[in-house]
Amino acid sequence: MAAVQFSLPLPVLPQDWVGEKDFKAIGQLSSATQRNIEPVGPHFLAHARRVSKLPLINRNIFAATNSDLQQKRHQRTFSEDDR
Amino acid sequence: MSSQEDGEISSPEITAIGISFGNSNSSIAYTSGEGKAEVIANEEGDRQIPSVLSYIEGEEYHGTQAKSQLVRNSRNTIAYFRDYLGKDFDSIDPTPCHASAHPQKHESTIAFSVQDKESEAQNIVTVSEITTRHIRRLASSASDFLGKSVNAAVITVPTNVTDEQREALSEAAKAAGVDVLQMISEPTAAVLAYDARPEAILKDKIIVVADLGGTRSDMAVVASRGGVYSILSTSHDYETAGVQLDQVLIDHFAKEFIKKNKTDPRENERSLAKLKLEAEATKKALSLGGNASCSVESLADGIDFSSTINRTRYELLAGKVFGAFTRLIEEAVRKADLDILDVDEVILSGGTSHTPKISQNLQRLFPPTTRILSPSTLPTAIDPSSLSARGAAIQASLVQEFEKEDIEQSTHPMVTVTPHLRNAIGVMVVSEDVQKGLFSALIEKETAVPCRRTGLFAVPREGGDVVVKICEGLRDIKVSKKEKPKTNGKPASDDSDLDSDEDEDGDEEIREKVWKIGAVLAEAAVKGVKKGGKVEVTIKVEADLAVQVEAREAGGKGGVRGSLGKARVAENGSAGSG
Ligand SMILES: Nc1ncnc2c1ncn2[C@@H]1O[C@H](COP(=O)(O)OP(=O)(O)OP(=O)(O)O)[C@@H](O)[C@H]1O
Numbered sequence: 207m208a209a210v211q212f213s214l215p216l217p218v219l220p221q222d223w224v225g226e227k228d229f230k231a232i233g234q235l236s237s238a239t240q241r242n243i244e245p246v247g248p249h250f251l252a253h254a255r256r257v258s259k260l261p262l263i264n265r266n267i268f269a270a271t272n273s274d275l276q277q278k279r280h281q282r283t284f285s286e287d288d289r
Numbered sequence: 290m291s292s293q294e295d296g297e298i299s300s301p302e303i304t305a306i307g308i309s310f311g312n313s314n315s316s317i318a319y320t321s322g323e324g325k326a327e328v329i330a331n332e333e334g335d336r337q338i339p340s341v342l343s344y345i346e347g348e349e350y351h352g353t354q355a356k357s358q359l360v361r362n363s364r365n366t367i368a369y370f371r372d373y374l375g376k377d378f379d380s381i382d383p384t385p386c387h388a389s390a391h392p393q394k395h396e397s398t399i400a401f402s403v404q405d406k407e408s409e410a411q412n413i414v415t416v417s418e419i420t421t422r423h424i425r426r427l428a429s430s431a432s433d434f435l436g437k438s439v440n441a442a443v444i445t446v447p448t449n450v451t452d453e454q455r456e457a458l459s460e461a462a463k464a465a466g467v468d469v470l471q472m473i474s475e476p477t478a479a480v481l482a483y484d485a486r487p488e489a490i491l492k493d494k495i496i497v498v499a500d501l502g503g504t505r506s507d508m509a510v511v512a513s514r515g516g517v518y519s520i521l522s523t524s525h526d527y528e529t530a531g532v533q534l535d536q537v538l539i540d541h542f543a544k545e546f547i548k549k550n551k552t553d554p555r556e557n558e559r560s561l562a563k564l565k566l567e568a569e570a571t572k573k574a575l576s577l578g579g580n581a582s583c584s585v586e587s588l589a590d591g592i593d594f595s596s597t598i599n600r601t602r603y604e605l606l607a608g609k610v611f612g613a614f615t616r617l618i619e620e621a622v623r624k625a626d627l628d629i630l631d632v633d634e635v636i637l638s639g640g641t642s643h644t645p646k647i648s649q650n651l652q653r654l655f656p657p658t659t660r661i662l663s664p665s666t667l668p669t670a671i672d673p674s675s676l677s678a679r680g681a682a683i684q685a686s687l688v689q690e691f692e693k694e695d696i697e698q699s700t701h702p703m704v705t706v707t708p709h710l711r712n713a714i715g716v717m718v719v720s721e722d723v724q725k726g727l728f729s730a731l732i733e734k735e736t737a738v739p740c741r742r743t744g745l746f747a748v749p750r751e752g753g754d755v756v757v758k759i760c761e762g763l764r765d766i767k768v769s770k771k772e773k774p775k776t777n778g779k780p781a782s783d784d785s786d787l788d789s790d791e792d793e794d795g796d797e798e799i800r801e802k803v804w805k806i807g808a809v810l811a812e813a814a815v816k817g818v819k820k821g822g823k824v825e826v827t828i829k830v831e832a833d834l835a836v837q838v839e840a841r842e843a844g845g846k847g848g849v850r851g852s853l854g855k856a857r858v859a860e861n862g863s864a865g866s867g
């Protein structure tokens with residue numbers, strides 16, 4: 207997905223801030239919920255290709271109709287590491 | 290009828306279509322060479338083909354022709370059978386078949402007794418067999434249109450379909466020469482139909498799919514994240530659908546008829562069947578125009594009936610049913626543990642979704658920022674009756690070149706069951722109130738992992754050293770009271786709806802979505818950002834829930850990288866496909 211723009215600024219780095227190599231790990235992600243994703247649509251196929259052995263079929267139905275911008279987007283989305 | 294034979298060795302060319310198979314209507318669709326989903330009209334020109342078959346002297350009628358036989362030949366007309374497929378007789382509700390061939394117990398299955406041959410004999414036709422005949426007719430219409438034999442399909446099914454029902458549907462289709470490549474859920478098909486449009490923008494959003502049909506209404510709340518769909522809640526209602534709206538008009542016209550003629554047309558089977566067909570047509574006309582007529586030749590006692598009704602009157606009479614639709618949608622949102630304010634889109638699907646009043650009520654229920662996708666609220670909305678079939682056609686074109694095994698393997702829970710984020714992940718920014726930080730969500734909750742999102746953040750005016758503080762965010766609903774102004778510009782009659790939930794003389798509540806800061810995950814320092822520069826932050830959550838963070842000045846080299854340890858995967862989400 208395209209980068210989202212945020213207009214409000216990031217805070218100034220406090221004078222006394224310390225972190226190894228400018229990074230500081232603090233907490234942990236909350237536990238996740240197991241859910242089913244729907245096995246439908248081109249983006250799911252990209253997911254399935256990474257997880258299972260689904261072969262890559264070089265055909266993108268969306269690209270045929272969609273505008274140039276969308277074409278690029280979906281082709282990128284079809285690349286293996288988008289999500 | 291199909292030239293394909295089971296067990297053929299050389300794999301034949303696959304011609305796949307999308308099929309939506311409802312209790313009331315079915316639709317067939319294909320994906321054109323340009324990748325556009327198109328609904329196919331059958332020989333009669335219908336795109337919504339009634340799921341009805343009727344037999345007269347051995348001849349089979351299908352669709353609209355068969356439906357009109359509900360008046361003269363109801364006992365040899367089979368309708369509303371989809372939900373019986375793969376079910377036990379003891380578990381079904383036979384009510385929808387009241388005015389057509391009755392379902393009966395037959396061995397371990399359900400069947401209809403009809404005179405479907407030239408002879409006078411009553412034959413047992415199982416629900417599987419009638420489904421096969423129906424699908425054969427659909428496939429044949431599609432084959433005629435496409436000029437080649439259709440031998441495969443993606444078929445849509447409700448979210449509460451059982452494994453037995455899937456199995457039965459797959460076998461019934463196979464017997465009709467149609468290989469079911471995949472069954473996909475109806476709401477997901479509707480979402481896909483919209484997402485496949487050229488103008489669609491890939492965005493994370495919460496979608497309510499309200500599928501309002503003839504004999505049932507099905508709700509699904511769907512999280513759409515980077516084009517991947519997860520169903521958060523589903524609900525089903527068999528008492529609030531199109532037939533209840535037909536009934537409102539049947540009762541209205543029957544009363545009018547009684548007033549003049551002292552006979553109740555509802556008491557005679559054939560009169561009722563006639564009135565029902567006409568009332569449905571009147572109802573559909575009221576979705577388009579402000580007035581509609583209803584005329585039935587020889588309705589009862591040989592007396593013709595003719596009347597008109599305007600939309601306002603209809604909306605008043607059907608107010609209760611309309612209110613019930615609104616409540617179904619509200620409940621579905623609640624069941625997904627969400628608030629009305631969390632919903633970005635409502636997709637109205639199914640024939641009943643043509644009704645303007647239903648979408649108008651939803652416009653009042655949801656904030657103005659929620660898009661209500663229906664013909665009367667959005668000029669570019671897709672015909673709600675066709676959404677399922679279109680989505681199925683798109684999916685068919687996506688999977689038809691895969692081996693069946695590959696499709697099966699990729700739809701296996703090993704692939705589809707995935708951890709979803711419990712909370713949003715985002716970055717703190719400075720708000721107007723300098724003391725208070727503000728959370729900006731980069732990855733929304735209910736996003737399946739692995740996932741990755743990038744944001745571009747502004748820096749203080751002079752640039753310099755900034756801190757990227759990554760946190761979890763919890764959505765909260767802030768409620769404040771606002772004194773209601775005495776005059777609100779609206780005429781009083783506009784407030785007469787039964788489903789109005791505003792407290793007449795209480796203070797108006799203002800509800801808004803705000804973020805509460807959850808766990809702080811990490812901080813990264815980006816130093817020496819130039820004046821007017823931007824900071825690019827990428828957060829990536831791996832399949833094992835490890836988190837990677839990358840922050841750097843946009844266009845700059847290097848940058849800061851770091852990672853967090855894995856989180857736990859907890860219990861299953863409530864919804865699934867149950
Ligand atoms: N233009 C319209 N305005 C209002 N109602 C309509 C319109 N078109 C169709 N309907 C109604 O929609 C209902 C059928 O919806 P749909 O075709 O989605 O049903 P289905 O999914 O096959 O049915 P079921 O819910 O019985 O499984 C019928 O009650 C029909 O009268």
Ligand SMILES: [Mg+2]
Nearest residue numbers: 311500502639
């Ligand atoms: Mg339906």
